[in-house]
Amino acid sequence: MSFGDNQGPLRLYTTMRRIRSFEERVGELFVRGESAGSMLHLSIGEESVAGVCAAMTEGDTFTTHHRGHGIFIARGADPKRMMSEIAGKADGYCHGKGGSMHIADMGLGHLGANAIVGGGIPHIIGAGLAYRNRGEGRVSVAFFGDGAMQQGILYESMNMAALWKLPVVFCCINNQYGMGTRVDRSAGRLAFDERARAFGLDGVVVDGLDVEAVNAAAAGIVDGARNGRPGFISLEVFRFFGHARMDKSPYRSEEEEKAGRAKDPVLFTRGSLAARGIADAATLDGIDADVAAEMDAALEHAVKAAPPALDIMFDDVYGPGEPRPTPVRSRIADILSEARA
Amino acid sequence: MxxxxxxxxxxxxxxxxxxxxxxxxxxxxxxxxxxxxxxxxxxxxxxxxxxxxxxxxxxxxxxxxxxxxxxxxxxxxxxxxxxxxxxxxxxxxxxxxxxxxxxxxxxxxxxxxxxxxxxxxxxxxxxxxxxxxxxxxxxxxxxxxxxxxxxxxxxxxxxxxxxxxxxxxxxxxxxxxxxxxxxxxDKDAPDADWGRAVVRRPGKDLTIVTYSRMLFETLAAAETLAASGLEAEVIDLRCLNPMDEETMTASVRRTGRAMVVTEAVMTGGLSAELAARIQESCFDFLEEPVVRVAGEDIPIPVSPALERGSIPSAQLIAETADLLVRRRTPSWATA
Missing domain, CATH: 3.40.50.970 (Thiamin diphosphate (ThDP)-binding fold, Pyr/PP domains)
Structure with a gap:
């Protein structure tokens, strides 16, 4: 299966269901005590990012924030290798050195998830410069949250993108919360597209409830970027659960959560597909069951996968053939054995 | 060429x-x-x-x-x-x-x-x-x-x-x-120096390890010291990562005395790192403590006099070496 490129509403639904299902298994991985730590940021409620990802094409690249599982799934990730990475296992995408917040795969154009808010944004500027200089027609997309809308490096990067007419897109997934602070408690003005337009970018705000509308809006922005008009998308969604696994969301009310979760992009699309006669309930149930089986298998794969060998610790600090760090133990042994010789 | x-x-x-x-x-x-x-x-x-x-x-x-x-x-x-x-x-x-x-x-x-x-x-x-x-x-x-x-x-x-x-x-x-x-x-010089320190001046009485512009203050100090019969070996690290410990260690084991000179402030810096490494690998060969000559632990002031005074000079390096090796009282010593 290939999940890249624009392939119609049923495919978008399938991708969203895969994201939801994967994230639910990540939660289970944690509950079972099999995840590497608790810094797991689920994107449940944000699945319509699949519409942006489907507007990208093969060869396009992207960076993500720490809540990026869904984006990578939508760009073709293997859930088994993802889940292994989240569990810190040797066969994960980064051999268990990166984890949930630093997953990457150059083959799929994933230039890296980032655990510094806004940290991955300027990397698309460099990628865009490279594509521009080589005349490649590729686009690079930075995905980040509404928290990064208040980081200075975003605006430095937007300015460079507009100045140099780079093939890049800034995609804010506005899930209403930067950790525990609601967006209206961290921004004086919430019209984020206006900020982008002020820098000379094309900018849109799109309701994340309807993935097809997201896809249509994103297609225009991504195509513009490919033609030297960098753009910005703010995808308006609601983060269904806490910031990370240990967060029980004491900073918001049950009423707010209930209202937010009522805007469920997966259920909305499911209903829309059925209502329009694109897929009947049996077809959709079949997709859901296939996806559940796929993600169950990914979870069990990660639980059973082997941890990395201890001696890979010193690999890849530097490039191939370069001097490696000296292990502390061998240094101590050298010093004390010589001193006693 | x-x-x-x-x-x-x-x-x-x-x-x-x-x-x-x-x-x-x-x-x-x-x-x-x-x-x-x-x-x-x-x-x-x-x-x-x-x-x-x-x-x-x-x-x-x-x-x-x-x-x-x-x-x-x-x-x-x-x-x-x-x-x-x-x-x-x-x-x-x-x-x-x-x-x-x-x-x-x-x-x-x-x-x-x-x-x-x-x-x-x-x-x-x-x-x-x-x-x-x-x-x-x-x-x-x-x-x-x-x-x-x-x-x-x-x-x-x-x-x-x-x-x-x-x-x-x-x-x-x-x-x-x-x-x-x-x-x-010399553009045609062999490209084998990355990560390797170099002995800029050979000497038998002590080793002074430095890098960047402090090399020239150190070489000037070594010149002064030589005039009075003290031969300092001056090592220019050139790269700090990777760091060439072998050249430093071999020299200090021979001379038995070591100084580290940096323009950077003393605390928590390269001078501490270098002194620690020398001490670890040359402990049995050292006649004296490893001495750090470094920038003062202050922000850099603008006045030329204050600025110059805040970092090591050739004179400070030479007098420190004299104190270390020959116990000569430096000019800044107070009664």
Whole structure:
């Protein structure tokens, strides 16, 4: 299966269901005590990012924030290798050195998830410069949250993108919360597209409830970027659960959560597909069951996968053939054995 | 080509131009690197030779300059990002320390960040507290970053050329007080010096380890000491990561006495690191404590007199050596 490129509403639904299902298994991985730590940021409620990802094409690249599982799934990730990475296992995408917040795969154009808010944004500027200089027609997309809308490096990067007419897109997934602070408690003005337009970018705000509308809006922005008009998308969604696994969301009310979760992009699309006669309930149930089986298998794969060998610790600090760090133990042994010789 | 006399600044420019001719992936980006020619003139005229797509004038946005260089390096370019003053590291440490330095490792070795961050530091121009620091310890304390600090014209050229062949990010720290210094450049010299210290002056009585501009203060001190019969061996580290401990260790085991000289402030810095390494590997050979001669633990003041007084001088180095080896009372001793 290939999940890249624009392939119609049923495919978008399938991708969203895969994201939801994967994230639910990540939660289970944690509950079972099999995840590497608790810094797991689920994107449940944000699945319509699949519409942006489907507007990208093969060869396009992207960076993500720490809540990026869904984006990578939508760009073709293997859930088994993802889940292994989240569990810190040797066969994960980064051999268990990166984890949930630093997953990457150059083959799929994933230039890296980032655990510094806004940290991955300027990397698309460099990628865009490279594509521009080589005349490649590729686009690079930075995905980040509404928290990064208040980081200075975003605006430095937007300015460079507009100045140099780079093939890049800034995609804010506005899930209403930067950790525990609601967006209206961290921004004086919430019209984020206006900020982008002020820098000379094309900018849109799109309701994340309807993935097809997201896809249509994103297609225009991504195509513009490919033609030297960098753009910005703010995808308006609601983060269904806490910031990370240990967060029980004491900073918001049950009423707010209930209202937010009522805007469920997966259920909305499911209903829309059925209502329009694109897929009947049996077809959709079949997709859901296939996806559940796929993600169950990914979870069990990660639980059973082997941890990395201890001696890979010193690999890849530097490039191939370069001097490696000296292990502390061998240094101590050298010093004390010589001193006693 | 035979060796020529040139300046540190021109040797750096030659290295950039030669690297750009040899590898079309090399691009320069930074504030004032193009039309202005670089704040200290290192990139003068390169935009005319290589065009604005390869010599990229940027807005004053240091974090995004370094961040863009990271992304460019991951996308097949080999960027030389210029950070006008090393003091601006305060602006860019996330992109440098959390991004450039860790991407290869975090991503399991899938990709590296082959970029060079060219910058300059140090005192000598009364540029005051925010434009005169020696911040190499910040860089060396971050695994994943290579760090070079050339003192001589020849090293300025060859270390920069070599940095532009490495698979990893290199922080290349020039010294603002060396740009007009003349020396011999031999482009045909063998390229085997990266990561290797060099003995700049042989001696038997003590070893002085230093780097960057303090090399010349140390050599001047060694000259003074020699006149009164004390022979100091002077070692120029050139690279701080990788660090050549063998050359230091071999020397100190022979001389039995060691001093470390840095322009950077003393506490928590390279002088402490070097002294610790010498102590660890030469403990049974040391006749005296390893002594650090370093910058005072203060912000750099603007007054020329105060600025000069805050960093080691040839006189301070020589008198410290005399105190260490011959127990001679230094001029600053109080009754």
């Amino acid at each position: 035979t060796a020529i006399e040139t300046t540190y600044r021109d040797a750096l420019r030659e290295a950039l131009a030669d690297a750009m001719r040899a590898d079309e992936c090399v691009v320069i980006m930074g504030e004032e690197v193009g039309l202005y020619g670089g704040a200290y003139g290192v990139t003068k005229n390169l935009i005319a030779d290589f065009g604005a797509n390869r010599v990229i004038d940027t807005p004053i946005s240091e974090p995004a300059i370094i961040g863009a260089a990271v992304g460019a390096a991951m996308s097949g370019l080999r960027p030389v990002a210029e950070l006008m003053y090393v003091d601006f590291a305060g602006m860019v440490m996330d992109q440098l320390a959390n991004q450039a330095a860790k991407i290869r490792y975090m991503f399991g070795g899938q990709i590296g960040v082959p970029m060079v961050l060219r910058t300059q530091g140090g005192t000598g121009r009364s540029a005051a507290a925010q434009h005169s620091q020696s911040l190499e310890a910040w860089m060396v304390h971050t695994p994943g970053l290579r760090v070079a600090m050339p003192a001589t014209v020849n090293d300025a050229y060859h270390l920069l050329r070599h940095a532009l062949t490495l698979p990893d990010p290199v922080v290349f720290i020039e010294h603002k007080g060396l740009y007009t210094r003349k020396g011999t450049l």
